[in-house]
Amino acid sequence: MANPIAPRANALELKSLLGTELLKIQQIQMLISTAFSFRQRADGGKPIPPTLSGKSAILLFFEASTRTRSSFEMAVQRLGGNAIVLTQQGSSAEKGETLLDTARTIQAMNPDILVLRHPSAGSPYLLDRELKLPIINAGDGFHEHPTQALLDLMTIFEMRKKIEGTRVLIVGDIAHSRVARSNIYALKTMGAEVSVCGPPTLLPPKIEKMGVQVFQDLEKAVLNQDVIMMLRIQFERLNSGQSPSRGEYARFYGMNRKLLKLCKPNVLIMHPGPINRGVELATEVADGAQSVILNQVSNGVLLRMAALHLLLGGEPFSWSEEIK
Numbered sequence: 001m002a003n004p005i006a007p008r009a010n011a012l013e014l015k016s017l018l019g020t021e022l023l024k025i026q027q028i029q030m031l032i033s034t035a036f037s038f039r040q041r042a043d044g045g046k047p048i049p050p051t052l053s054g055k056s057a058i059l060l061f062f063e064a065s066t067r068t069r070s071s072f073e074m075a076v077q078r079l080g081g082n083a084i085v086l087t088q089q090g091s092s093a094e095k096g097e098t099l100l101d102t103a104r105t106i107q108a109m110n111p112d113i114l115v116l117r118h119p120s121a122g123s124p125y126l127l128d129r130e131l132k133l134p135i136i137n138a139g140d141g142f143h144e145h146p147t148q149a150l151l152d153l154m155t156i157f158e159m160r161k162k163i164e165g166t167r168v169l170i171v172g173d174i175a176h177s178r179v180a181r182s183n184i185y186a187l188k189t190m191g192a193e194v195s196v197c198g199p200p201t202l203l204p205p206k207i208e209k210m211g212v213q214v215f216q217d218l219e220k221a222v223l224n225q226d227v228i229m230m231l232r233i234q235f236e237r238l239n240s241g242q243s244p245s246r247g248e249y250a251r252f253y254g255m256n257r258k259l260l261k262l263c264k265p266n267v268l269i270m271h272p273g274p275i276n277r278g279v280e281l282a283t284e285v286a287d288g289a290q291s292v293i294l295n296q297v298s299n300g301v302l303l304r305m306a307a308l309h310l311l312l313g314g315e316p317f318s319w320s321e322e323i324k
């Protein structure tokens, strides 16, 4: 029997938010301006639209998460909805149920949206193809993490008032980073100048084809950058021999007070979290004046509210400034 939940027409003209690769400028602008307008409403004591009132969001998190999972839960609640979290541990995935069977089972309970974090690249695309339910990709393996990139762009815009022409350096394990991939796509779409720097074994082959400049020497790479995005070195995903030791990594690819002195005085230091303190980021930089890491976290709730609101048919809210 056909599932009664049909994909809704919405202002984003998307059934699901799977990645940033195919997002258009207008869709990125709509997501970010709606997120800013939610903050403006909250600050001005105006009500947040209860777009999810009487609705349920299933958060299927088959990988560890602090920020993404809790901010989606908070976003659902702030929009008046009900969030149900299912993790691999304790679900029937532990008994061998496939992801598709789990997702079909969930769909049969008629939730309104499914948020998926999963270690397999492409898994949200499979569910999007097989289910009528809208899907938000909360991170799929090495592939994409679209809401992270969008909250990062929101933070850059918040601090710099523009994205176009902004020089952004992404440092670290680019090969295994869904954050890097989603950011490169979204930043390039919005006209930023993107560079990457990392150990040669952790740079994907032909990365230049993504339209980025490649550096291997971090001291050269940081010069004249407006934003430096440090990535977590993902020791859990690396084969032995792919990465230098923690000490060597910190020495050649870590951001510390000495390196910060070579950067523009108003450079923004970003990190998606969680941080390996003393490896990719020294504590004095992570907690220093240039760091906007906690702004990223705060913006994550607003951006995820915007994504849920728009995908479920909420009207886009304009914001006082044009996002560009």
Ligand code: CP
Residues within 6 Å of the ligand: 064, 065, 066, 067, 068, 069, 139, 148, 272, 273, 274
């Ligand atoms: N940035 C990010 O995805 O963090 P979590 O793994 O804590 O969700």
